[in-house]
Amino acid sequence: MVVRLSGSNATSIAQHVLVEAYAFPASTGARLRFRVRDLPSFPGWVYSFRSPKSVTGEDVVELHLPGNPLVARMLLEDLIAHGARQADPGEFTARAYFNGRIDLAQAEGVAATIAAQSDAQLQAARQLLGGELARRLRPAMDSIAETLALVEVGIDFSEEDVTFLSTEQIHSRLDSADRALDDLLRESARFEDVTHEPQIVLVGRPNAGKSTLLNALVGEERAVVSPVAGTTRDAISAHVTLPHGVVRIIDVAGIEKTSDRQRHLSATASAQADIDRQMQERAQQMIQSADRVVLAIDPADPDPPLDLPRKPDLIVYTKADLSASAPTVHNSVSVSALTGGRMTELCQQLDRLAFEREGGQALTLNSRHLQCIATAREAIARARELAQSNVAQELLAMELREALDAVGQILGQVTPDDVLGRVFATFCIGK
Numbered sequence: 001m002v003v004r005l006s007g008s009n010a011t012s013i014a015q016h017v018l019v020e021a022y023a024f025p026a027s028t029g030a031r032l033r034f035r036v037r038d039l040p041s042f043p044g045w046v047y048s049f050r051s052p053k054s055v056t057g058e059d060v061v062e063l064h065l066p067g068n069p070l071v072a073r074m075l076l077e078d079l080i081a082h083g084a085r086q087a088d089p090g091e092f093t094a095r096a097y098f099n100g101r102i103d104l105a106q107a108e109g110v111a112a113t114i115a116a117q118s119d120a121q122l123q124a125a126r127q128l129l130g131g132e133l134a135r136r137l138r139p140a141m142d143s144i145a146e147t148l149a150l151v152e153v154g155i156d157f158s159e160e161d162v163t164f165l166s167t168e169q170i171h172s173r174l175d176s177a178d179r180a181l182d183d184l185l186r187e188s189a190r191f192e193d194v195t196h197e198p199q200i201v202l203v204g205r206p207n208a209g210k211s212t213l214l215n216a217l218v219g220e221e222r223a224v225v226s227p228v229a230g231t232t233r234d235a236i237s238a239h240v241t242l243p244h245g246v247v248r249i250i251d252v253a254g255i256e257k258t259s260d261r262q263r264h265l266s267a268t269a270s271a272q273a274d275i276d277r278q279m280q281e282r283a284q285q286m287i288q289s290a291d292r293v294v295l296a297i298d299p300a301d302p303d304p305p306l307d308l309p310r311k312p313d314l315i316v317y318t319k320a321d322l323s324a325s326a327p328t329v330h331n332s333v334s335v336s337a338l339t340g341g342r343m344t345e346l347c348q349q350l351d352r353l354a355f356e357r358e359g360g361q362a363l364t365l366n367s368r369h370l371q372c373i374a375t376a377r378e379a380i381a382r383a384r385e386l387a388q389s390n391v392a393q394e395l396l397a398m399e400l401r402e403a404l405d406a407v408g409q410i411l412g413q414v415t416p417d418d419v420l421g422r423v424f425a426t427f428c429i430g431k
C-alpha cells in the first residue's frame with residue numbers, strides 16, 4: 001500500500017511516522033522503519049522526490065507499507081494529526097497542472113484513464129496523457145503566435161512605415177494553421193464515440209434460450225429462465241466484461257410472429273393482450289436502437305426463423321448439448337449455455353462485434369477540444385478577411401489572439417505572456 005504526501009511540509013510531516021530521523025534526499029528510496037501509534041515498529045520503503053522534479057511539482061514523499069488497510073488507515077490518521085490533510089479527488093493531478101508539470105489535456109488523460117472501460121478508451125486516455133495532443137497542436141499554435149507577434153510589432157512601428165508581413169504572408173500563415181487544425185479534426189476520433197458503451201441485444205423466438213445465455217455471459221442468475229414460452233417480458237440488461245472492454249447485453253421478450261400471437265391471444269384476457277403488445281413493441285425498439293443484434297435460434301424449434309427488421313450481426317444456435325446438428329451458417333456459433341460449451345468462442349465473437357474498428361490508433365478529441373478548435377478556426381477565418389485591409393491591424397491582432405487563446409485553452413495555457421515572449425525573442429525592440 002502506498003500513502004503519498006505532496007506539499008512543502010511533506011517531509012516534515014512524514015518524519016513523524018518514521019522511527020529515526022531521515023534527510024529525504026531527492027529522488028531516492030530507502031528501506032526504513034515506521035512507527036504507528038503503539039504498534040511494534042515495522043519496515044517499509046520511503047521514496048522522496050524534491051520540488052520541482054516530482055509528479056506534482058511539489059515535495060513528494062511516498063510511504064510504501066505492508067498491505068494492511070488497518071495499518072494504512074492508522075498511519076494516515078497520524079499524518080493528519082501532524083498537519084496533513086486528505087487530498088481532494090483529482091488534487092494531485094490538479095497540483096501537477098497548476099505547477100506546470102502537465103497540460104490540461106494530459107490532466108484529462110488522467111481522469112480518462114481512471115474512467116476507462118475498454119481498451120479503446122484506455123488507448124485514447126494514454127494518448128492524452130502522453131501529451132500527443134500538445135504535439136499535434138504545436139505547429140498551428142506556432143504559426144498563429146508568430147503571425148500575431150509580427151502584426152503587433154507592425155502596430156508598434158506603424159509610424160515608421162515598415163511592413164513586417166504582407167497580406168499574402170499573413171494569408172499563407174493562417175492557411176497553414178487552419179490546415180493543421182483541419183487535419184487534426186479529420187484524423188482524430190471523437191471521445192464520445194470511444195466512450196460509448198456498446199449495446200448488444202439478444203433476440204429470438206420465445207424459449208430460444210436467450211435469458212439462459214444472458215445469465216451464462218454475466219455469470220449469475222440475472223434473468224428468470226423457464227420452459228414456459230414468454231417468460232421474459234421487460235427487457236433485462238446486464239454488463240458483461242469481454243476481452244476488450246465492457247458491453248451491455250440486453251435480453252428482450254421472445255418475438256412471435258403475428259399469427260402465433262393471435263393464437264396466444266385467444267386464450268388470454270385483454271389485459272394480457274395489451275401487455276403482450278407492449279412487450280413486442282419494446283423488443284422491436286431495442287432491435288432498432290442497439291448497436292448490434294444477436295439472433296438466438298434453438299435448432300430443435302420447428303418454427304421457421306424470425307423475420308427481423310434488421311439483419312442480425314451474429315446467429316447463436318442454442319442448446320448444443322441437446323441437438324448435435326446446428327446448421328453451419330456464416331457468422332454463427334453453436335453453444336450450450338447449460339454446459340458452457342463454446343461459450344468462450346461466443347464471447348470472442350461478441351468482443352469482435354462490439355470493439356472492432358478500423359485504425360484504432362487515431363488521436364481522440366473530446367467535446368471541449370472540438371469546441372476550442374471550432375472557435376479558433378472561426379477567429380482565423382475572420383482574421384483572414386481583416387488581413388485584406390491595412391487599417392484593421394488592431395482588429396486583426398484581436399482575432400489572432402482569440403484564435404491563439406482558443407487553441408491554448410485545449411492545453412490550459414494562458415497565452416498573452418507567450419506572445420510577448422515571442423515578440424521580444426524575435427525582435428530586439430530595446431535596441
Ligand SMILES: Nc1nc2c(ncn2[C@@H]2O[C@H](COP(=O)(O)OP(=O)(O)OP(=O)(O)O)[C@@H](O)[C@H]2O)c(=O)[nH]1
Pocket residue numbers: 204205206207208209210211212213224225226227228229230231232233252253254255318319320321322335336337338339
Ligand atoms: N439443455 C439445455 N437447455 C437450455 C439451454 N439454454 C436454455 N435452455 C432451456 O430452455 C428453456 C428456455 O430458456 P430461456 O432462457 O428461458 O429462453 P428465452 O429465450 O429467454 O425464453 P423467453 O423469455 O420466453 O422468450 C429453459 O427451460 C432453459 O432451461 C441449453 O443450453 N441447454
Ligand SMILES: [Mg+2]
Pocket residue numbers: 210211212223224225231232251252254
Ligand atoms: Mg427469456
